[in-house]
Amino acid sequence: MAREITYRDALREALREEMYRDERVFLMGEDIGAYGGSYAVTRGFLQEFGPKRVRDTPIAELGIVGAGIGAAIGGLRPVVELMTINFSLLALDQIVNHAAKLHYMFNGQFTAPVVIRTAAGFGQLGATHSQTFEHWFAHVPGLRVVMPAVPKDAKGFLKSAIRGNDPVIFIEHSLIYRNRGEVPDDEDFLLPLEGAEVRREGTDVTIVSWSRGYYLALGAAEELAREGIECEVIDLRVLRPLDIDTVVRSVQKTNRLVVVEEGWRTLAMGAEIAAAVQEKAFDYLDAPIARVGSLEVPMPYARNLERLVVPNKDQVVEAVRQVLYQKQPVAVG
Amino acid sequence: MTSTVDGRSPGLALPKSELLEMYRRMVLIRRFEEAAAEQYALGKIAGFLHLYIGEEAVAVGAIHAMDERDHLVTHYRDHGYALALGLDPGRCMAELFGKSTGLVGGRGGSMHFADASKNFWGGYAIVSGHLPIAVGLGLASQYLDERRVAVAIFGDGATNAGPFHESMNLAALWKLPVLFLCENNLYGMGTAVEHASAVREMARKACAYDIPAERVDGQDVLAVYEATRAALEHCRSGKGPFFLEALTYRFRGHSMADPEMYRSKEEIEEYRRQRDPIVLFRNRLTQEGKAEAAEFDEIDREIDEVVAAAVRFADESPDPDPETVTDYVYAEPVRVS
Ligand SMILES: Cc1ncc(C[n+]2csc(CCOP(=O)(O)OP(=O)(O)O)c2C)c(N)n1
Ligand SMILES: [Mg+2]
Numbered sequence: 001m002a003r004e005i006t007y008r009d010a011l012r013e014a015l016r017e018e019m020y021r022d023e024r025v026f027l028m029g030e031d032i033g034a035y036g037g038s039y040a041v042t043r044g045f046l047q048e049f050g051p052k053r054v055r056d057t058p059i060a061e062l063g064i065v066g067a068g069i070g071a072a073i074g075g076l077r078p079v080v081e082l083m084t085i086n087f088s089l090l091a092l093d094q095i096v097n098h099a100a101k102l103h104y105m106f107n108g109q110f111t112a113p114v115v116i117r118t119a120a121g122f123g124q125l126g127a128t129h130s131q132t133f134e135h136w137f138a139h140v141p142g143l144r145v146v147m148p149a150v151p152k153d154a155k156g157f158l159k160s161a162i163r164g165n166d167p168v169i170f171i172e173h174s175l176i177y178r179n180r181g182e183v184p185d186d187e188d189f190l191l192p193l194e195g196a197e198v199r200r201e202g203t204d205v206t207i208v209s210w211s212r213g214y215y216l217a218l219g220a221a222e223e224l225a226r227e228g229i230e231c232e233v234i235d236l237r238v239l240r241p242l243d244i245d246t247v248v249r250s251v252q253k254t255n256r257l258v259v260v261e262e263g264w265r266t267l268a269m270g271a272e273i274a275a276a277v278q279e280k281a282f283d284y285l286d287a288p289i290a291r292v293g294s295l296e297v298p299m300p301y302a303r304n305l306e307r308l309v310v311p312n313k314d315q316v317v318e319a320v321r322q323v324l325y326q327k328q329p330v331a332v333g
Numbered sequence: 334m335t336s337t338v339d340g341r342s343p344g345l346a347l348p349k350s351e352l353l354e355m356y357r358r359m360v361l362i363r364r365f366e367e368a369a370a371e372q373y374a375l376g377k378i379a380g381f382l383h384l385y386i387g388e389e390a391v392a393v394g395a396i397h398a399m400d401e402r403d404h405l406v407t408h409y410r411d412h413g414y415a416l417a418l419g420l421d422p423g424r425c426m427a428e429l430f431g432k433s434t435g436l437v438g439g440r441g442g443s444m445h446f447a448d449a450s451k452n453f454w455g456g457y458a459i460v461s462g463h464l465p466i467a468v469g470l471g472l473a474s475q476y477l478d479e480r481r482v483a484v485a486i487f488g489d490g491a492t493n494a495g496p497f498h499e500s501m502n503l504a505a506l507w508k509l510p511v512l513f514l515c516e517n518n519l520y521g522m523g524t525a526v527e528h529a530s531a532v533r534e535m536a537r538k539a540c541a542y543d544i545p546a547e548r549v550d551g552q553d554v555l556a557v558y559e560a561t562r563a564a565l566e567h568c569r570s571g572k573g574p575f576f577l578e579a580l581t582y583r584f585r586g587h588s589m590a591d592p593e594m595y596r597s598k599e600e601i602e603e604y605r606r607q608r609d610p611i612v613l614f615r616n617r618l619t620q621e622g623k624a625e626a627a628e629f630d631e632i633d634r635e636i637d638e639v640v641a642a643a644v645r646f647a648d649e650s651p652d653p654d655p656e657t658v659t660d661y662v663y664a665e666p667v668r669v670s
Contacts, residue, residue, distance in 0.1 A: 067503060068469060072469070
């Protein structure tokens with residue numbers, strides 16, 4: 001059995017179920033309790049679980065992530081919420097130098113199974129509040145970096161992240177919390193924290209994206225289908241470990257690849273994917289790989305300027321035409 | 334300031350065997366570190382090597398006061414704590430040599446000792462970065478109602494960094510059983526305290542967070558023991574964190590790469606002559622009639638053998654198996670590529 005729920009409710013269900021299942025699971029973060037969470041994911045949790053398990057924290061990203069690591073070592077299952085991914089920069093040292101390394105550096109003696117939830121996104125929030133850094137985390141061995149696009153993945157991944165023994169960077173997106181999708185009823189519905197998914201089959205071009213970018217890719221694919229161009233759309237879902245083989249298999253079929261990401265392209269996921277695909281499938285490529293990303297400027301506030309910076313569906317459509325060497329749009333009707 | 338220089342020290346009432354064991358561990362640390370320096374010069378040890386010579390009383394006094402269930406995280410100057418905990422000197426030396434028999438299989442090196450079986454959750458090399466981890470360990474203890482104290486060891490330099498302040502605030506706010514044990518050895522690498530800290534007394538930083546604090550003579554092992562015991566009792570009884578500042582001095586450079594241009598030879602000599610924690614303790618025990626010269630000499634001889642055996646063990650141990658280089662990146666299996 002399955003129900004259709006929002007991405008936000010999928011996260012809420014995952015947290016609630018795991019908190020009921022395991023006393024050691026607790027939440028901490030800025031304004032997750034009395035305020036209800038900046039994106040309302042934990043609204044009502046303080047009332048339901050009490051202040052021991054739903055802990056409002058000071059504004060101290062490094063401190064609370066480090067405390068999460070320590071609590072995990074000490075036998076708990078902390079879920080630390082960082083209001084937005086922009087603020088994760090203050091906790092980068094704990095994430096990169098500690099969470100990611102303890103298991104290896106100390107020869108497998110112990111792990112730091114902390115889950116760090118945070119949200120990417122934009123919406124006239126200006127330069128410091130509109131960024132996305134998933135690739136910074138995906139750069140680091142030892143971290144699992146998950147960025148679900150659909151409610152089912154949001155729930156299954158979050159539950160697995162909480163139960164698993166690796167540190168997980170779990171990145172949500174402020175503009176998809178209200179998206180709806182089917183989620184299985186099973187309270188033990190778990191998804192392994194790896195593996196991309198082909199969400200739309202196609203023969204002409206492969207479009208890879210993740211999180212909100214997946215919806216841009218899907219929108220472009222649907223538009224192009226009306227002209228008879230069939231795009232295969234892959235939702236990457238997990239950025240580390242990276243399931244490049246699923247992408248390669250698709251490229252072997254379509255011979256063309258477009259990567260869609262929301263942030264700056266320089267040294268980001270698209271660059272990595274392009275490099276890996278040419279290593280593994282150079283002879284299959286019929287066109288240079290195209291990357292769609294944002295303009296390389298700090299995000300401006302004004303609506304018209306922001307629109308110029310953030311990638312949109314039309315740019316994805318254009319990129320598909322580019323890898324098909326189609327200068328002119330095919331006339332419809 | 335807790336001190337045994339004048340007046341009686343309750344620590345002296347410890348059984349003779351314990352007093353001598355404290356002496357033994359201090360000598361072990363001293364000789365181990367000297368041997369490590371020699372092996373470094375021979376090229377058997379590489380990278381950063383931070384010696385604990387001169388500061389032995391802090392680790393030995395503090396560890397002696399701790400319960401074995403208490404948590405410990407330290408800075409990178411961690412050999413002294415490992416040895417004070419009773420970890421095998423051979424495995425400690427093997428870690429410095431980067432051998433498979435090392436404490437962490439040669440993956441960590443000097444700055445990253447650890448032994449989970451002793452609740453020693455590691456030496457950390459990002460200055461002050463381990464303090465939030467101690468807070469988390471304290472949180473786990475409180476959450477699980479375990480009455481274990483999380484002890485965090487760090488230097489004077491660490492108290493000027495952000496993580497220190499975030500940690501102190503969190504620990505105090507949540508009344509966590511965390512003992513902040515600061516080794517004030519007057520320098521952070523080559524920077525004297527007065528050039529780095531707006532206040533000279535590290536303990537004064539605790540009052541901003543309403544954390545009770547004390548300064549202790551870190552060259553006096555019994556004073557450290559007593560102050561730590563009282564501090565742990567405070568933390569264990571649910572009153573929240575405690576801040577202990579041990580005044581100490583490192584007799585060697587910051588690491589093996591240190592030309593020591595920031596302090597005078599006279600200053601170092603004076604500390605060596607007058608404030609050597611091992612000499613002070615031995616004299617004290619002798620004066621108090623706790624032990625005789627022959628007993629100390631016997632311990633010294635035994636330690637020489639233990640350290641020589643540790644070096645031999647490290648030298649003869651195999652390198653890590655190259656096959657293991659990708660082990661332990663993740664705890665859960667990874668199937669995709
Ligand atoms: C964040 C960070 N900055 C700089 C360094 C380089 N460094 C290593 S030890 C040290 C001095 C630390 O001094 P203190 O905290 O007093 O400890 P001590 O070495 O005196 O025991 C510095 C600057 C580092 N390891 N981490
Ligand atoms: Mg210092």
